Amino acid sequence: MTARVGVVTFPGSLDDGDAARAVRIAGAEPVRLWHGDPQLHGVDAVVLPGGFSYGDYLRCGAIARFAPVMETIVDAAAGGLPVLGICNGFQILCEAHLLPGALTRNQHLHFRNRDQLLRIESTTTAWTNAFQPGQKVLIPVKNGEGCYVADTATLDELEAEGRVVARYVGGNPNGSQRDIAAITNPAGNVVGIMPHPEHAVEALTGPSLDGLGFFTSVLKHLVGAPA
């Protein structure tokens, strides 16, 4: 059976098409989900793509959090549904309190758009089990508000529990605390990442194929997951 991976489109989403394509290249069936539809249509996992949902009005992700589809996703994530939030999707996961902390304006105030080296720190999550611990991957980063912040206690907890999923190496593009590029929830099914793995899945358009690992990971996870 082919895994079905939902990709949510909010008003202002930009990378939903690329995310759906990455799901397909990884060998799963992408299922387009609509922000206003609370139904998840039987998907096995969900990707919240990058972009500027609801115009990023108020704060990035603050309004998307209240979309009907998000209410369902928050409940399903508590039940173990794998959820990957990329860029704006990461911001939405933080606003929805599925992940701790917040993403704030890049410290240097500039939008950063470049190919970025990351070190995979945790390979036990639903979205990173196809990587080797410490593996370096090259995927594009493109954000204006990607500076991860949390209080010291939260940061220490993330580190102690192995919930920092990826860190920037070779230069921190946005001032994120402790070079954090991606984190996970305690159960490891919800991952938020600021750079864009869906843009690094084929040689024609990406700097590498490293991003594919996030999408093949969830397929491995679903095969191994108890029904």
Place this chain on the structure above:
Amino acid sequence: MPRVVVDVMLKPEILDPQGQAVANALPRLGVNDVASVRIGRRIEIDFTGEPDLDRAREIADKLLANPVIEDFTVHLVETDEPADARS
């Protein structure tokens, strides 16, 4: 009808790069005696009936501010114009 005003500010320990950029621009105006600038957000809420401060606090806590990085205050201000004149 009084209006509810919600002021949202970044917590003191959160870096405010916008405020810093403004502070760094002030010497170009010839202003050299400003130690720091912090930028926040003011939200004005007109209720259809009597202003409800508890409801406004709930709105601020759930949506207008992100308590992870921001603090907010809620207060009433008198307005001359009736709320329903602002369509």
